[in-house]
Amino acid sequence: MADGMGQPRFDGQVVIVTGGGSGIGATLARLFAQQGARVVIASLGDGAPVAASIIEAGGEAIDVPTDIARPAEVRAMIETTLERFGRIDVLCNNAGIGGGGRPFWEFDDDAWQRVIDVNLTAQFLCAKYAVPTMLKQNSGVIINISSVHGLATKSGTSAYAASKAGVIGLTRGMAMDLARRNIRVNAIAPGSIDTPMMWGKRTGEDRERHGRGAAEGMPIGRIGAPEEIGHTVLFLASPAASLITGATIPVDGGLMARLATDY
Numbered sequence: 579m580a581d582g583m584g585q586p587r588f589d590g591q592v593v594i595v596t597g598g599g600s601g602i603g604a605t606l607a608r609l610f611a612q613q614g615a616r617v618v619i620a621s622l623g624d625g626a627p628v629a630a631s632i633i634e635a636g637g638e639a640i641d642v643p644t645d646i647a648r649p650a651e652v653r654a655m656i657e658t659t660l661e662r663f664g665r666i667d668v669l670c671n672n673a674g675i676g677g678g679g680r681p682f683w684e685f686d687d688d689a690w691q692r693v694i695d696v697n698l699t700a701q702f703l704c705a706k707y708a709v710p711t712m713l714k715q716n717s718g719v720i721i722n723i724s725s726v727h728g729l730a731t732k733s734g735t736s737a738y739a740a741s742k743a744g745v746i747g748l749t750r751g752m753a754m755d756l757a758r759r760n761i762r763v764n765a766i767a768p769g770s771i772d773t774p775m776m777w778g779k780r781t782g783e784d785r786e787r788h789g790r791g792a793a794e795g796m797p798i799g800r801i802g803a804p805e806e807i808g809h810t811v812l813f814l815a816s817p818a819a820s821l822i823t824g825a826t827i828p829v830d831g832g833l834m835a836r837l838a839t840d841y
Contacts, residue, residue, distance in 0.1 A: 611638070647695040702748060726834055727743075769829065798832055
């Protein structure tokens with residue numbers, strides 16, 4: 579079922595978006611709500627304004643502050659979702675943090691662990707505690723946000739790249755476990771996207787220089803918008819993608835298709 583603009587509808591479905599307080603996650607929450615979903619925003623306390631904006635626009639959403647790297651908090655978030663809505667149709671494992679700028683041997687042990695915990699282990703935890711409900715329903719979709727750094731990377735990003743490559747492996751494994759259970763699992767690997775994570779603390783000329791470099795690095799010549807990731811997520815969550823599971827789809831303006839070396 580699609581709306582007049584060709585976007586899939588999710589009327590009455592319950593969608594969990596982790597990291598839904600900003601960036602791609604906030605866009606996902608709003609897009610799903612616009613298409614009729616009831617949205618649960620699991621974030622580190624910054625999801626309330628997004629939930630309020632959805633409600634003000636006539637949608638239905640709740641904010642559940644959650645540190646998704648902590649199993650007890652993930653279980654509590656799932657319990658809150660079920661108490662409020664009674665089901666889980668789509669889980670968007672979107673939350674993540676950066677981590678780089680240094681060679682791996684200079685990376686702090688605790689910083690390494692936090693990147694792995696938030697970017698990889700948390701996706702496992704959210705899926706682990708959401709799937710029993712999906713199994714009872716005999717339906718569900720899980721979409722994991724990875725990164726092009728999970729496919730190819732650069733120096734100074736070992737922790738981030740390892741976590742995002744792990745997401746791709748996790749996606750494949752979960753998809754195989756659930757392939758006969760009517761639950762699909764896929765991943766998206768975004769390229770350079772206009773979000774707070776991309777810009778970090780850069781300002782002024784440094785921000786402009788970073789933006790130009792990112793745009794020039796994308797074969798299409800520009801960075802992406804969060805909505806462009808969002809529309810791909812909506813497609814993967816819809817019946818139109820019913821034969822797609824275990825896949826990782828780069829949404830990267832051709833970045834992974836390019837041979838960068840001239841010779």
